[in-house]
Structure formats: structure tokens, C-alpha cells
Amino acid sequence: MAYLVFARKWRPKDFEEVLGQDHVTITFKNAISLKKIAHAYLFAGPRGVGKTTVARIFAKALNCEKGPTEKPCNQCISCQQINQGINIDVLEIDGASNRGIDDIRTLRENIKFLPIYGRYKIYIIDEVHQITQDAFNALLKTLEEPPPHAIFIFATTQPHKVPATILSRCQRFDFRRIPTSLIVQKLKEIAQEEKISIEEKALFSIARFAEGSLRDAEVLLDQLSCATNGDIKMEDVVSLLGILEQDLLIEIVEKIKKKEISSLLLLLDEIVSEGKDLGIFLNSLIERFRSILLYKVMKEETANILDLSKEELTELSQEAEGFSKEELFYILQILIHTQEIAKRTISLRLSLEMALIKISQREELSSLEEIMRRIEDLKNILPEEKKDKIILEKNTVVENNSIVEKKEEIENTKENNEEISLEEIKKDWGNFVEEVKKFKMHLGIYLSEAKLIGLEKNILTVGFTKKISKESLEKIPIRQALEKKLKEIIKRDIRLNFILIKEEPNLTENSLEEQNNPLLTKFLEKFGGTIMKGEEIDLS
Structure with missing residues (x-):
């Protein structure tokens, strides 16, 4: 007899042997006992979790000589033929190679014939999402109203690719990953x-x-x-x-804990020399620190999430002792960032070396609560006149839900709330325009044509007669840069508000001469006339 691989030899033969899919098997057993057999089912889930196996067991349960039964006998001709995949009434079709409309038409022609041996004619279509849209459309009517002896079982790893019109005609079962x-x-x-x-x-x-x-x-x-x-x-x-030995991972974590940069780089060189996949190494390292972080948070309950043995849980507890939660957040952030960079770089080794050096050079990190407590303690210790400026030698700030170390000065500055008048701003407006022209000439030109309308609650309203000037200056990055430059000049926080105004009528030189002509003035006073534009005179 030909050799059978373990995956086929130890394939479950009834519902009781199926692992990790109780929500599916119980439903089918109840459906058989209650005689509520649907005409179409969809099995969705990752590879190797039992979709096709359950479809075969269901087919055996329906067509068994002792059935329909919840537990097929696996002894009758029908059961044995289904186990061997040669039963003429149970057709297993590969959706990838039988995906066209002609294949579905053939199926529609054959489905009307009664089963030869069993009670039902069962079509098991694997990877059904690879069937073409036209083929799915041809199947719709048959799927909605199939012959009473026909049952469809669709299996797929990508249910989102199956049309909604097909999904709505099937009972869907989602298979889970096996623990x-x-x-x-x-x-x-x-x-x-x-x-x-x-x-x-x-x-x-x-x-x-x-x-x-x-x-x-x-x-x-x-x-x-x-x-x-x-x-x-x-x-x-x-x-x-090609995975990393557990002992090697533990050694790497230990050297990271002790910040031994040289030893870490030598270990990485050894891993590369042995031809191990650096991508797998990085993934293993991330998973390891994830496990340590989970243990730090959950303690012994971590075993329920990670499926750890007692020995592995003990090792994890020892590794977690030397790390704070803040350090683990920091390390994981660097490793995950390295994983993202690795997708865009040629040398993964360089990215890993940089990450290990950065991790090993970390300084002691404090939690946000600890920082706030230290600040409050300093405020209580310092004299009253020095409390407005607090300088920490080492402090940390929160960035993207992680703790990142920085050396900077934290100052509590008093905001200058003294009011400023519109007239004072007008005095400095020319200097402001000139400063703007130095880095953006066209913006300075726009501002030179502006009119200061009013100032209310530190909001300066600036009017423009041209729409293009207003729209160019009110873009958020430009407006913020202008406000910053204005603050440097007038030493106040002023917000800018740009509006459109009507253009004021310009007096021409001729009109001014006419108004200043003494002879014309006397003539107008004597006869009571007014000066009118040429287009306003009605000669009719």
C-alpha cells in the first residue's frame, strides 16, 4: 500500500475528532438530528483548520447507509468512497481550475440528475472565491432554488472576495485557528x-x-x-x-538587559554567519519582548494567551525581572520601527545593528506619573520666586503612547497678557511687512496692499481688495508663520483674520484739479450746481 502522509492518515473521520471547531460541529450534528438540512453552506477560515474535512464528514453523515446520522459508520461503501475521494455523489471541485462560466454551465446541467447511491448529491467547491464574476452570476439561480437532492458546500480562505449575492444564499460558518x-x-x-x-x-x-x-x-x-x-x-x-533557539533568544534578551553592546553585535554576526533569516530573527525578538511585556502586566495569566508550558513561564518571569514597563514599551517601539524600515531598505543587518545599539544605550526611563511627582516635589522644595522656572537634568516626555528620553528644560513661563492697541500695531506694520519680504517677497507685497481694519481680543482683522491676496495668506501654514513673525516684532500673541473689502474709489488728477479750481467753485456756489461725470449726463 502506498505511503500516506500524516495529514491524510490522521484526518478526522467524524465530528468528534475535529479539533477546535465545536461551534461548527455541534451545529451540524443538531441540524442532522432535527432534519434541518440547508441547501448551501459557506465555510470560511484560514488554511488547514478543517473546512474541507468537515465538508466530507457532513457528506458522509448524510449519505451513510445508517444515516442520516450524527456519527457516520465509516464502514459502508458510501463512507469509504468519500474517505478515498472517489464517491460519484460527492464531487470535490477546485475553484481555481474550474472557475469559468462553461464549468458552471456543466455543473448546472449535471445537478438535475438524481444521486446514484446516496440520498444527496453534494458539491464541495474549494477556494470558491477564485470563480469569475460571470460564473457566479450563472450559479445564482441554481443556488437559490436547487433540486431537493442537491447540496452546495463552498470553502474559502478569503470570504470578502465572494459576491454578496452568493453569501446571502448560504449559511456561513467561520472556522477558527486551532489553539x-x-x-x-x-x-x-x-x-x-x-x-x-x-x-x-x-x-x-x-x-x-x-x-x-x-x-x-x-x-x-x-x-x-x-x-x-x-x-x-x-x-x-x-x-x-530556520527559527532561533530558545536559549539564543534568552541570551540576547539578557545582553539587552545588561546593555552589552559589543556582545550583542557579535551575536548578530554569528546569526548572519550561520545563514539564519534576519527577518525571522527580528520577528522572534519582537514576539519575545511582547511576551515579556504581557507577563509584566498579567503575570501567570499570560500562559492563557501565549500557550506557554510551566517551564517557559518560569523563564519568562526571570527575563521580566530586569525590565520596567516603560523600557519594554521603548524597546518594542524601536524594534517595530526597524521592522517597518526593513521593508524599504536593502540591508536589514544595518537596521538591526542600529536598533540594538540604540536599545543598549537607553538610560533609565521613568513613568509619566513619576515625572509629575518629581516636578511637584521640586516645586515644594524651591523658593517661591524660582517656581516659575523648573529645570530637570533628565526628564522624559510621552510621544505616541511611549516614553522617549530627552534632555531639555521645562519652563513655566508667564504669558504676557498686556493689551496692545491698533495704533501701536500700525506703527510696526511696516517693519513686519519688510521682514516678511525677506523670506517671501510676494507675501510681503500682498501685506503691503492690506488695510488694518480692527483689533478685538488679540484678533487683528486685515482687509484685502484682491481675492488672491486673501486666499494666499490665509492658508494655515502661511498664516501661522506670519503670526509667529508678527509676535517677534510686537512681542504679543496676535491672531490674524483676513477678509475681503470693497475697493475705495480713486480720485483722478483731473477731478482733484476741478475741485481745487477757485473759478469753478464760485460758479457752483452762485448757481447751485454740482460736478458730474460725463457718463452720468443725460442730453435727451
């Missing part, structure tokens, strides 16, 4: 039955690497059993998967 503890338990059973010797640490490493996929974990166990002749050590898992 690490359940995967470890299953791998132990397989190892025992297959007479494989494997270390506890190796089991947990395989289960974590599988990221909730039991099939992936079984494939890795199968591969390792061949590579090691049935005697699997942690070193073998590290070698095959």
Missing part, C-alpha cells in the same frame, strides 16, 4: 502511535510555527520524523524551520 495547546496534544497522539520520540519544546515550537493550522503542524512532524529517523530534538526543529 496551540490542542495542536500539541494532537501531535503527541500521532507521535505516540507512529513511535516517534520528540521533545516537549520541539512540540511547542512546531505548533507555534503552524500558526493555528493543524495540517501544517502534521506536515512538519512528518518531515521531521523522516529527517531524524523518528528521534526529534529541538535542534532539529531549529535547523529545519
